[in-house]
Amino acid sequence: MKISGIDLVFVYVSDLKKSICFYKDILGMELIYSSDVWAEFFDGGTKFALWKKEKDFSPEYSRIFFAVPEVELFCSELVSKGIEISFPPTEYFYGKVAEIPDPDGNIIGLYQRCERK
Numbered sequence: 001m002k003i004s005g006i007d008l009v010f011v012y013v014s015d016l017k018k019s020i021c022f023y024k025d026i027l028g029m030e031l032i033y034s035s036d037v038w039a040e041f042f043d044g045g046t047k048f049a050l051w052k053k054e055k056d057f058s059p060e061y062s063r064i065f066f067a068v069p070e071v072e073l074f075c076s077e078l079v080s081k082g083i084e085i086s087f088p089p090t091e092y093f094y095g096k097v098a099e100i101p102d103p104d105g106n107i108i109g110l111y112q113r114c115e116r117k
Contacts, residue, residue: 008040009064010049011106018103019050026081027066027108065109071096074110 013019020039023029029041029048037052048064068074071089075098079085086107087099096112 006046008047008049010051011064011102011104012053013050013102013104013106014053015103016050016052022103023048023050026078026083063107063109065097065111068110068112071098071110071112074098075100 016034016037016039020031020034023039023041024031030043031039031041032043032047033040039050041048048066075085075089078100083100085098086101087097089096089098089110091114095114098110100108100110102108
């Protein structure tokens, strides 16, 4: 028996409604389910979820990277919506990366994969 893939990734949030608006309205993710304490995005493949955390938590140790077709263009659109780019688009051997904070300070990576030579 072996692991067949990643099914779900979630981050803790303090204000679920505010976070749903951020991920749905600002980042354009498809909300497929929500309750008072949980919200899921994407339908098919790996899901991304938000879990309302009742007690204090520290978001600075988690990272999740979402695929985007063009990092610079995506960041420009976010800036026009008033979103801070905490780590500007930077090119590495594996692709281009930028980072933004979500409403709780979780670091959200934006990733544009490049073909490796």
